[in-house]
Amino acid sequence: MNNRLTVRAQPALRLVTPACHDDGASQPIPAGQLTIALAGQPNVGKSTVFNMLTGLNQHVGNWPGKTVEQKTGTFQRPDGAAVGLVDLPGTYSLTANSEEERIARDYLLRERPDAVIAVVNAALLERSLYLVAELLTLDLPLVVGLNMGDVAEQHGIHVEPHVLAAALGLPVIPIVATRNQGVRELIDAATSLAADPARWTPVRPSIRPEHAPVLAEICTLIAGHLPPIYPEDWAALKLLEGDGEITALAKTNLPEATWDRVHALLLQHEDAYLNIAGGRYEWIGRMMRAAVIHPKAGAISITERVDRVVTHPLGGLAILLGILGLAFSLTYAVATPVANWLSTTVLGVLDNLAGRALAGAPAWLFGLVSDGLIHGVGTVFTFLPILVIFFAVLGVLEDVGYLARGAYVMDRFMHLMGLHGKSFLPLFLGFGCNVPAVLGARIIEERRARFLTILLAPLVPCTARLAILAFLAPAFFGSRAALVSFGLIAANLLVLAVAGIVVNRLAFRGEHTAFIMELPLYHIPNRRTVGLYVWNNTREFVRKAGSLILIASMVVWALSTLPGRGIDGSFLAAFGRRLEPAGQLMGLGDWRVIVALLTSFFAKENTIATLGILFGAGAATGTLAAQVAAALTPAARLALLLFQLLFIPCLATTATIKQETGSWRWMLASLGLLLALSYGAGVLVYQVGRLL
Amino acid sequence: MDNNKTEKPGPVRQKILSVLDELLHLLGDGGIHSTAELARRLDVSEGLVSAMAADLARRGYLEPIETGCGTSCDGCGLAQACAPASGKAPASMLMLTAKGRSRNRLSE
Numbered sequence: 001m002n003n004r005l006t007v008r009a010q011p012a013l014r015l016v017t018p019a020c021h022d023d024g025a026s027q028p029i030p031a032g033q034l035t036i037a038l039a040g041q042p043n044v045g046k047s048t049v050f051n052m053l054t055g056l057n058q059h060v061g062n063w064p065g066k067t068v069e070q071k072t073g074t075f076q077r078p079d080g081a082a083v084g085l086v087d088l089p090g091t092y093s094l095t096a097n098s099e100e101e102r103i104a105r106d107y108l109l110r111e112r113p114d115a116v117i118a119v120v121n122a123a124l125l126e127r128s129l130y131l132v133a134e135l136l137t138l139d140l141p142l143v144v145g146l147n148m149g150d151v152a153e154q155h156g157i158h159v160e161p162h163v164l165a166a167a168l169g170l171p172v173i174p175i176v177a178t179r180n181q182g183v184r185e186l187i188d189a190a191t192s193l194a195a196d197p198a199r200w201t202p203v204r205p206s207i208r209p210e211h212a213p214v215l216a217e218i219c220t221l222i223a224g225h226l227p228p229i230y231p232e233d234w235a236a237l238k239l240l241e242g243d244g245e246i247t248a249l250a251k252t253n254l255p256e257a258t259w260d261r262v263h264a265l266l267l268q269h270e271d272a273y274l275n276i277a278g279g280r281y282e283w284i285g286r287m288m289r290a291a292v293i294h295p296k297a298g299a300i301s302i303t304e305r306v307d308r309v310v311t312h313p314l315g316g317l318a319i320l321l322g323i324l325g326l327a328f329s330l331t332y333a334v335a336t337p338v339a340n341w342l343s344t345t346v347l348g349v350l351d352n353l354a355g356r357a358l359a360g361a362p363a364w365l366f367g368l369v370s371d372g373l374i375h376g377v378g379t380v381f382t383f384l385p386i387l388v389i390f391f392a393v394l395g396v397l398e399d400v401g402y403l404a405r406g407a408y409v410m411d412r413f414m415h416l417m418g419l420h421g422k423s424f425l426p427l428f429l430g431f432g433c434n435v436p437a438v439l440g441a442r443i444i445e446e447r448r449a450r451f452l453t454i455l456l457a458p459l460v461p462c463t464a465r466l467a468i469l470a471f472l473a474p475a476f477f478g479s480r481a482a483l484v485s486f487g488l489i490a491a492n493l494l495v496l497a498v499a500g501i502v503v504n505r506l507a508f509r510g511e512h513t514a515f516i517m518e519l520p521l522y523h524i525p526n527r528r529t530v531g532l533y534v535w536n537n538t539r540e541f542v543r544k545a546g547s548l549i550l551i552a553s554m555v556v557w558a559l560s561t562l563p564g565r566g567i568d569g570s571f572l573a574a575f576g577r578r579l580e581p582a583g584q585l586m587g588l589g590d591w592r593v594i595v596a597l598l599t600s601f602f603a604k605e606n607t608i609a610t611l612g613i614l615f616g617a618g619a620a621t622g623t624l625a626a627q628v629a630a631a632l633t634p635a636a637r638l639a640l641l642l643f644q645l646l647f648i649p650c651l652a653t654t655a656t657i658k659q660e661t662g663s664w665r666w667m668l669a670s671l672g673l674l675l676a677l678s679y680g681a682g683v684l685v686y687q688v689g690r691l692l
Numbered sequence: 693m694d695n696n697k698t699e700k701p702g703p704v705r706q707k708i709l710s711v712l713d714e715l716l717h718l719l720g721d722g723g724i725h726s727t728a729e730l731a732r733r734l735d736v737s738e739g740l741v742s743a744m745a746a747d748l749a750r751r752g753y754l755e756p757i758e759t760g761c762g763t764s765c766d767g768c769g770l771a772q773a774c775a776p777a778s779g780k781a782p783a784s785m786l787m788l789t790a791k792g793r794s795r796n797r798l799s800e
Contacts, residue, residue: 127743208710274716275710278710281740281743284740284743285711285736288736311729443757513722513788514724514788515724516786517785518742
């Protein structure tokens with residue numbers, strides 16, 4: 001496109017400088033004095049350049065009628081001539097998206113400074129160059145100040161100023177604004193360019209040939225109708241881009257018939273923006289390829305090299321599974337012995353202490369403290385080492401930048417099974433806790449699809465369920481615990497995937513939604529960040545154990561004691577025994593285990609608390625997990641673990657499901673589905689396991 | 693992009709796409725795409741892909757998605773209890789909108 005514009009006669013007086021914190025009235029700059037505007041994105045060092053040049057000779061006020069700060073000032077050249085400087089608001093483009101962009105654009109259009117300095121960030125050159133591309137369409141003499149070269153070098157990016165200058169067709173002056181390096185050369189380049197603008201021929205972004213005729217037609221149609229400050233070819237381009245301000249201006253100023261024609265053309269070319277902005281990005285791409293060198297070393301290329309393996313469809317999946325296996329092995333090797341020691345030695349000591357302290361107290365009080373508190377909530381606290389390891393692994397993975405890659409790899413894997421798109425992300429969040437998974441389904445606009453995704457969310461094994469698995473598996477399966485846990489999680493994910501395929505077919509009709517994910521750079525985990533992550537999560541767990549789990553444990557203890565005929569004659573036993581025939585099909589004929597699984601509805605950890613209360617009340621030999629293991633056959637143990645992974649979600653998740661769906665029917669449907677799935681899977685595993 | 697490159701043998705593209713259309717086109721298959729992967733396929737830098745994606749989001753072809761609890765957890769009593777997820781997004785993400793999808797179909 002030919003963007004060369006007719007150079008207008010400069011007005012004798014230009015209004016730019018309101019006095020320091022005045023009422024907004026502008027102060028004239030004398031005729032003949034050069035005016036240079038400083039443009040750039042926020043935090044690019046533009047104001048530093050301005051302060052270095054103007055020193056104390058600056059005025060701070062507001063742009064007329066706006067709340068945005070305006071800084072103007074003067075710079076004395078060695079020959080004594082004064083140069084007026086205007087610091088434009090920081091903007092990424094000139095598209096009138098924000099007040100700052102409107103102010104910068106209006107100033108450049110109305111006042112037409114003698115030259116513009118675009119300060120760009122060498123470390124984020126792509127972002128800075130878009131503004132340069134837009135400035136070029138205004139046909140003002142332009143100089144580029146290449147700032148932050150030092151930061152760019154630290155990131156392994158080297159920009160060649162001479163090559164960039166040749167590619168842009170503009171003077172490019174490297175500067176270090178904070179150290180006042182190159183700033184004088186920059187202003188000299190701007191003043192000499194203002195004196196002789198023809199010395200440089202900028203290379204402008206081009207418009208695609210298919211839009212050239214329509215641009216020319218709009219240009220002809222609007223000719224002579226807009227206020228003279230708006231160059232017609234620029235206004236035509238902005239109209240085609242869909243610029244709201246210029247569109248409104250054209251609508252008011254054009255004769256009705258002309259506007260109708262322009263409007264019809266714009267509707268026909270509604271997506272012209274993609275081509276016009278696309279042309280600018282292609283231009284930026286060419287500039288970058290010409291002038292930017294990425295050396296082999298440095299953080300960026302390390303991330304690239306690691307990602308080649310870690311985000312590989314197969315290699316990445318193997319690494320993800322390896323990390324999962326490693327996390328469980330680490331838990332069993334480090335945390336399980338500590339948890340066992342806490343559960344036998346520490347709880348035993350506490351039990352003895354309580355016995356001595358409450359020697360004269362009523363028997364029910366000792367029962368409450370020993371069975372309800374120490375064996376109930378106390379057992380949940382023996383979880384802590386397991387959770388700390390989980391949180392530490394999650395914290396390290398997140399801080400290193402791996403978690404995002406995990407999501408990326410899993411999506412590809414799920415893509416193969418037809419489960420992907422909008423329902424994937426909420427589900428991925430479910431690994432931490434099912435509550436955000438249910439909330440995450442909000443990204444799905446269509447009601448049916450959102451509800452079906454909410455239905456799937458509780459099938460994702462949350463940290464609490466994984467911790468119960470990690471607590472029981474070593475006593476259940478000895479040295480094969482890690483392998484069995486791995487298999488159970490795989491089985492859980494398989495159930496999720498199959499359910500996901502069904503949901504995808506039903507709700508999304510196989511529609512493929514696409515996401516762009518900006519993967520963070522890898523970095524060495526920070527001890528403090530990981531420590532804080534572990535501490536915050538542990539504290540929340542302790543808080544939950546001290547409130548919800550405690551109350552539920554008290555209720556369970558009370559029901560297991562009343563009406564005072566011993567635990568086997570309690571209300572809870574009577575209730576549990578009614579369910580024994582159903583449990584029998586999974587090999588779980590012991591009412592204590594059935595009741596423990598049911599109490600997981602309050603909080604998943606209550607399963608362990610209840611087992612502690614009901615098993616702890618008997619002879620305490622060995623760890624709790626070992627006592628439970630002794631009461632069950634190996635096939636029943638496997639069924640128990642799979643059942644608890646798939647069982648109905650906790651109260652918090654259920655309440656969130658009700659809140660998000662606003663429907664009791666959907667909430668009950670969710671509970672019913674999960675109950676059927678978990679029971680079906682438990683029965684299947686037990687019945688098949690018994691035959692082997 | 694250098695649009696004058698010789699196309700590989702196969703169906704000849706009627707209209708060569710602009711880089712923004714190509715970006716939308718690459719998303720046509722669905723699934724998660726990393727900015728690094730898109731940058732490689734478009735032969736531009738990753739920063740440029742991010743800038744283009746942000747631009748497309750401003751124009752409604754993509755939309756930023758809130759992951760984790762985000763602001764939706766404000767005022768929720770359970771926000772603290774779901775700490776393991778920490779409500780933090782694993783990375784910043786943008787999703788293709790209906791407008792983006794229809795543009796894709798038009799450019800095919």
